[in-house]
Amino acid sequence: MKKINYFILLIILIVNYSLFAQNDIVKSFDFWDAKRDTLFIQSNDIIPDWQINKTNFLCDFQDSSIYSYQFDLNNNNLQEHFYTNEFLCGSGGCPWLIIGENGEYFGEIFGKIIKVLKSQSLGFYAIETYERNGAESSFVTTYKFDGKVYKKISCKELKGLEIENYFK
Numbered sequence: 001m002k003k004i005n006y007f008i009l010l011i012i013l014i015v016n017y018s019l020f021a022q023n024d025i026v027k028s029f030d031f032w033d034a035k036r037d038t039l040f041i042q043s044n045d046i047i048p049d050w051q052i053n054k055t056n057f058l059c060d061f062q063d064s065s066i067y068s069y070q071f072d073l074n075n076n077n078l079q080e081h082f083y084t085n086e087f088l089c090g091s092g093g094c095p096w097l098i099i100g101e102n103g104e105y106f107g108e109i110f111g112k113i114i115k116v117l118k119s120q121s122l123g124f125y126a127i128e129t130y131e132r133n134g135a136e137s138s139f140v141t142t143y144k145f146d147g148k149v150y151k152k153i154s155c156k157e158l159k160g161l162e163i164e165n166y167f168k
Contacts, residue, residue: 026116026125071116073098073106073145074124080106082114093131098150107149111141121145130166138163 065086070079078101084094093112100106111129119126124145131139138158143150158166 024118026118028113028115069114073116073127078102091132093129105149106145107143107151109141109143109150109152117142122147124150133157136160136163138166140166 069082073080083097098106113130115128117126121144127143141155
């Protein structure tokens, strides 16, 4: 009987740990996920004419590949699209443009890894990005929706073991 109780306790601990470890993240993706899931896209196919001035980082390089990842950021059953231009990606990360299903401009973020968090602002999920800043330094940036666009609200530098612990 004691063995069964210990076994049940062990199962409960494992389930609770796995739920706790991932409870603040709704979705996580990176450039390679977008590249795998996207065919080549012409930038003028995704950006409405009235938005061209806000999105120069996609339009400046017509011959480079543009990739996208999609996720519903506000639970309205419409996918928001995260676009990036491969030419502008480096070892630190990529610039990402967020455009709504109907062409709405939701802002720009930068990162190597993008995490959509469970916390919300004005009905939109918060976004956390991870970017490299050399071998021994990285940044974690949090963006929240302000009613019009995603704005950077915090940025924390990670060094040494903090980088390793971020991925645990």
